[in-house]
Amino acid sequence: MDSFRRYPQWLELLSDEDLAFVRRLVLASGSLKAIAAEYDVSYPTIRLRLDRLIERIRLVERFAIETPMEQALRIAFAEGRMDQETFKALIALHRQDRPHSAALQAAAPPPGVVVPPIPEPPAPPAPPAALSHIAPQTFVSKLSVI
Template sequence: MSENDKKQWYNELGSEYMSFIKRFVLASGSLKALAKVYAVSYPTIRLRLDRVIERVKILDEQRDSSPFERELSLLYAEGKMDESTFTTILAAHRRQGEDA
């Protein structure tokens, strides 16, 4: 496997996200059917799909970013940190890289 292949978004998604995508495909893209599979409401499954989409976007767009920056972006996309914290940590990390 080449270095470029290792950086493909689907190689970094994780089993939980891949399982969700598999179930989504098997449900023919029906969020209503997927909500039944997970026994949750439609808005809950829509939110989960939105998070998967954001994760894929980040992993695909930031292939050349450092692992730290990708992980930080993923945490922000998943709602695990607010925007102010995200931008502060990212700026500090980039400053540290410039000083090195």
């Protein structure tokens, strides 16, 4: 037997709590009533939890999720922690930002190429001779009074 097994992506996204819920559901032969009794909650509460879990799985299977950020946004939306308007706005912003991230990665030098450091900016010029007898802190203290 092959010791390496690849699990579906949706299974990798489940929390330990979700996996325990799925395990209990399987052991209860899919009876939501039995699961509700085990958790000591109402049937509608278990139904809601199962519906949210189903929606998360569908989202993962329906979309090719390319980044961890997109994955987190889709899960938050599926769990009802974010409204649709906010979800769409954040996904759009994330997709706009992705080309910039890719461009920065593409602009990185190839391995083995040493890029010289950016030189330090020159020191500010000395104050005019007429003001050299006044300490710089004096200006700051007078400005803070204004």
